[in-house]
Amino acid sequence: MLKRRLVQLVLVLLSGGLIASCGGNTADDVPLIFAAASLSDVLTDSAEVYERETGKQVVFSFGGSLTLANQIVQLGAPADGAFMVGREAIERIANADLVGSNGYGTMLFNQLAVIGLNESGELSGLSDLANTEGRIAIGNPDLAPAGKFAKQALESAGIWDAVSDRLIMTSDVRSAMAAVTSGNTKFAIVYTSDVTTSSDSSIKSLLTVEDGYGSINYFSVPIKDSKNSAGVEEFNQFLASSRETQAIFNAAGFHWNVFAAPNTRSAPG
């Protein structure tokens, strides 16, 4: 009697799990794009436009581009596409022969900005940071290109050693921004697009860092031999051609690379 009850319990648990699976899972044939954290808002909004116009869906997994590239290359993560920032992340994928298109061109550009709470004074240059106090959040250079670029900029400004013990390193650029919006650090080095898209009124951009770091390029590629790489290519084409999505990116502070069509090799830049 009890044995039957136990077996019933196990079956109930299992079927409960399978029924719950109807509500939770994204279908296998929806393209999954691993994307840089700085693209969270623009890609989510663009995907809504895409679904509205074409009826097709895409889903994203956002994070630090280097982390995501490692997941794809070393851990076999089931990404159908990669929309990353910085050459290093996309080259890791290319070196593992996982890029599914004939080449990849820069789609977007971005710049670095120093952000702080509204009460902070503006900075006239990055080296001014050395004269301030308080913690500075940047992405971990091993995990997020934003952190790498921030480090380059700080080194170029000659203040890396001076500020390095004030640095808080986070897993991606949005966590760095969240460190300031939560009030736990005074400054952060993020992308200009992050500040523009943020609806948080307690922070502001203190400085746009014009130079001292490599050019911040975004690349979008399908992953070779993945299930839905064709769907990724369609989405990329849509992004580049739709006025509405272009407006979304522009409003967020990204600059389109108008000289390169998607999926072609572009001149170094």
Place this chain on the structure above:
Amino acid sequence: MNSDISIVALSLQIALVATAVTLPLGMFIAWLLVRKQFRGKFALDVIVSLPLALPPVVIGYALLWVVGTNGWIGQLSESLFGSTLAFTWIAAALAAAIVSLPLVVRSFAAALAGVDPRLEVAARGLGAGSVRTFFKITLPLAYKGVIAGVLLGFVRALSEFGATIVVAGNIPGRTQTVPSAIFTRISAGDTDAAWRLALVSVVLGVAALAVHNWLLKRSANGIDSSGSNGRAG
């Protein structure tokens, strides 16, 4: 953003399947530990309890080696289904099962140990085999503790984070559980969204623990019903 409902549904799916696995497995191991003597019993106890003493990320990493491209489960899965188990909800369920197993085993063992072994000896003496004795005598007397163990295991499976994020990643719609989603929302500065899910976790945890404690209290007080027909089993 992934809707709250779908995140909770996915978490429930993973935790329910994990609990369905740990229930029979935990029961068998608990019975071995409480009622049987054999060489290697000490080692079994240590191995089963190990997930309690290890950082969950280590468990996830070890699991990744087994179910990923380099592991035998991963390669088996690849030949059968075309891809490894890494970054799938199954890997998340495995991670949840491994971390909750020690809690389930301990709860079950405590419940079984509370049953007077002389009753079992009497049943054997009357001709019942060990399986029949277990289901007709032992389990009916221990069932409250068993249910408490299932609840504890379920809630632990529901809250697993470190192992899950290493072996299954944090893919919205596929492996983003409630804890992973909370982490992502905190990281992104989405405090309202993070609080909503955190509240769901707290409510589930409080409910499960309240029932768990109530069950243990009732079985400790000897308030025991062996079925409405008055017979065990």
